[in-house]
Amino acid sequence: MNELTDRQKIILSLVVHEHTRTAQPVASKTLINGYNLKISSATVRNEMNTLTEQGFLRQPHTSAGRVPTEEGYRFFVGNMVQHTALPSATRNTIAHQFYQSRKGLEYWLPLAASVLANQSQAVSIVTAPHSEKVTFKHLELIATRASQVLMVLVLVGGEIQQQILSLDAIHSQEQLSQIAAQINHICENASLEQIKNLPLTPDPLVNQVIAAVSDQLSIASKLVTGELYLDGLTNVLSEPEFSDYSPINSPLRFLEERPMLDDLIARTVLTEEIGGVQVLIGGENTWRELQNCSVILTRYGVPDQLSGALGILGPMRMPYSQTISTLRYVAELMSGLVSDNLVN
Amino acid sequence: MNELTDRQKIILSLVVHEHTRTAQPVASKTLINGYNLKISSATVRNEMNTLTEQGFLRQPHTSAGRVPTEEGYRFFVGNMVQHTALPSATRNTIAHQFYQSRKGLEYWLPLAASVLANQSQAVSIVTAPHSEKVTFKHLELIATRASQVLMVLVLVGGEIQQQILSLDAIHSQEQLSQIAAQINHICENASLEQIKNLPLTPDPLVNQVIAAVSDQLSIASKLVTGELYLDGLTNVLSEPEFSDYSPINSPLRFLEERPMLDDLIARTVLTEEIGGVQVLIGGENTWRELQNCSVILTRYGVPDQLSGALGILGPMRMPYSQTISTLRYVAELMSGLVSDNLVN
DNA sequence: ATTAGCACTCTCGGGTTGAGAGTGCTAATT
DNA sequence: AATTAGCACTCTCAACCCGAGAGTGCTAAT
CATH class of the missing domain: 3.30.390 (Enolase-like; domain 1)
Structure with a gap:
């Protein structure tokens, strides 16, 4: 697979950006209008064409705009999401909630779930920290x-x-x-x-x-994962792509099947060092229930001693950069809290 | 409000029964076909008419069959649900699952949730037992x-x-x-x-x-209620009445708002003695999120010492008799388990 | 290499239509 | 007086058609 030109990358990222905003196929014209590009719509169309041939974009039907494919999102997340810091206002809001919470894991865990769900408007996944070797x-x-x-x-x-x-x-x-x-x-x-x-x-x-x-x-x-906390289940259901709700491949089904979720967490997070973030896009051909979803996972806690997972499950078209930053920040906070309260 | 004749009661119960089966408005003809009544459809129509005037039935539109109203369900549940025993096969299935589970509340609670959700094909609600006076x-x-x-x-x-x-x-x-x-x-x-x-x-x-x-x-x-266990969230979403999913009054929203749920449990179950069953139909004009739902709640545990709540949330058209029996049985089992493991 | 222009394709909402379902009413029947 | 057969009437629902609009791909010009 040959590389993308800079212009193609820009267009891909614009399509992703616009589509996460509107949930609609993106037309060549809306791009040059909304982002005042210096090229014409015809050129954009040409580029979109090659991006489609390479498998990064997709046309829902002959004469509609383009939508990113799984591959497209994967490329975007892998090569183009820059590591931005969370706005300090958001950071403060989050920190404040932890600050005025009761002390203790039993309060922090659901709080983390709630914060993540609210911030991301998606489903949050939080597991209680657990140590690999029991002593x-x-x-x-x-x-x-x-x-x-x-x-x-x-x-x-x-x-x-x-x-x-x-x-x-x-x-x-x-x-x-x-x-x-x-x-x-x-x-x-x-x-x-x-x-x-x-x-x-x-x-x-x-x-x-x-x-x-x-x-x-x-x-x-x-035990691989400790207790599980979920929040924001309704957020994801209000997304347009799930409005024609089909119970067969709904993300909710996935969340209720503990074994599947455990497997997912075990396979990804626990192989990761603390601080790393994993992004699973569209179930990665393994989990059919996650077809239109992405899952972002990270690990928190004290390395080799006590660690758990934090995650967000949302529609594939989610604001990755922002969501990843949020997840990172909450993981940092939780790591601090866990390490301050370590029993050893 | 004057009383219903026996025939009216029968017709009401048949409409309820048929509607829980099909989720469709019930026509006069389907009743005489499906239940070989000795009266004609015209007579049934007349009776349905008076039932409609009394507020127990409702027509979705001028020329459709009838659907029970909240009032109708309430009358049905209050006056016509007879207390049937669970088939012994079902009892055995359930008991078996508890038997081969690991011992301990931390296993029994999610198991109870899972059993209730599966048996009723609805959402189950289980709270950990908690004692009113802490010692x-x-x-x-x-x-x-x-x-x-x-x-x-x-x-x-x-x-x-x-x-x-x-x-x-x-x-x-x-x-x-x-x-x-x-x-x-x-x-x-x-x-x-x-x-x-x-x-x-x-x-x-x-x-x-x-x-x-x-x-x-x-x-x-x-604390009014202990930890909360839910299961079967997807069951209720696959019901046809929620297929046009509107996040505003979805039962899921209700379940995620812990304060509301706590309130519900506090107001109903905790005022009830152990063994009693409460049925809330259509949110009882208090909870708008539960418009098309019914909640059945009961209490389990050891009186005055350690008790929790078991409940089922499902569509208003649910098989009440069966669901109530299931709930009763699981509550009995759980009460036994709690009392065998009481710490005092 | 880029772009203007245009023919072409496909979707989507609105309007129409006809079949079917089910009722309410009336008049006949028991 | 209660029940029922019969029928006209109403309403929904799916199918179909149609035209507007959106957006593309291609070609020829820049």
Whole structure:
């Protein structure tokens, strides 16, 4: 594939720009009118023709304007989106919302989702941060009714797991606390493997609890993404391209199928270092539900310790530059918050 | 308002039934064909006429069949839905899914949402159980970096709250554990009021932690509904009445506005005893977003201790009898699970 | 290489039409 | 007095046509 001339690049980017604005096919004339180019519409038409032949533009029908193809968007995003900074007013608005929120991940996560959805007028995707390698931090056993015990397990990073254990006999809270202390001593900062390979202790009760801990850690280690927060679902539905709603290939279907979404996040974000941004255009021939959509994903958190994903799903014709900047900024904020509150 | 004759009731219920099936206006002829009535279509037309005058039926246009009005549905649900049991096959399917799920509320809640959405082919609404009066159960302090401490607070009922505290100085885990033990002793089974009114202790650190506990409890006590789980969003969008999607009064908009949804749940479910089922038809002139929808809500859990809401939001023409039975059954199951795992 | 000019194509909205569905009414029937 | 057959009437809906308008591709001139 030969390169594009500068003029072709300009025209491509103008078509993209105009089409994201209007959602309509772009005519040669509207370009020279709206952007006072120094060339005639006929020339633009010629260039558009070659762009169409190269697969970057597409005509909905013989005598309509041009629309960018997936390829076209891909080229645009790959070669022509310059890294612009977010206007400081927007930055302040966003920062302010975090500032006056309650403190704690459980508040920041939905807030991030809401901010992203509002700013981008698209669907936002936020996963709770999760650490790749799970490590024991602290254990607590709490007596409840009869022989049932609530086990609370804190991982390095700050994730908390809970489970109800049924013991063979009734134990007092003092006894339980003592067992917990013992296990905390044994398991301090131990990895899943280390705990799995611990020798049995003389006390069968301790063994039972350690087995439960090991189970919980094992579950946690299999998790790719933490809890999921979505927001702005209605935004995307009000877009004209989804007005003839067909449930078959609706982005909403995609979002409700957790396995698909997990797969997407696992395949893209988690292979990326923090700070990088991935753009998926039109489902990349893999996800049919995302035909007219693009997904922008990034990772936030503390490298190697605790990280999650932030993303935006919107129509393919979205203001990429702006959306990417927004995502970057929110990721930065969230990374700061996570690292300030790291439990290790 | 005078009463309906038996025949009018039958016709109303047939219209409702047929319309839920087809989503089309129901003609007099289709009724006598489909349900082999012993009367003629003309008689049916006459009855339909009076039902229309009474406000139970409606004609989309002069010469179309009839459609039930909100009033019609309300009468139908109030007077004519008999309490049928769920087919045992369905019960088994549902029970089986819970049986082979992982144990723990964090798995049961999304599972309940998924089961309800699938069974009803509508949107399901599930809130985590929450207790009306918050009571201290157990506290744990865990050293992290520098002077930051992770506070884990367990409430009676089993809810867990976490918060990062910044202390004035660095303390060892032993010191922290000792402080926690002290506070556990002071606060055992204390209510929010009791903790608020505790006298200050000589140790300022203990006072700081107790203040934080009091804060957390106070936040928890203001919560009406716990975490929210939704599923089946796409189901409702595939319904024909929402095919001309208008974002203004879409049920999705309603679901995304947490305050509205909380309000709805607070106003209806929480005033209901466990086991009761509430049916809201057409937004009841309060929620405009729910114009063509009905919401069925119930409560599950352990009375006075830990309860949450289960609900289904679907088009107004939904199979009420079946949906109500399903909801009841899932609520029963969930109540059992919650009560088996109660922390008190 | 660019552009003016023009013929050509395709969409889109509006108007028309005819078939079909379903009603309401009236007069006959039970 | 209640029911029903029969029929005229109304309204929707899909199909079709048509003309205006938009936008292109091509050709010939610059």
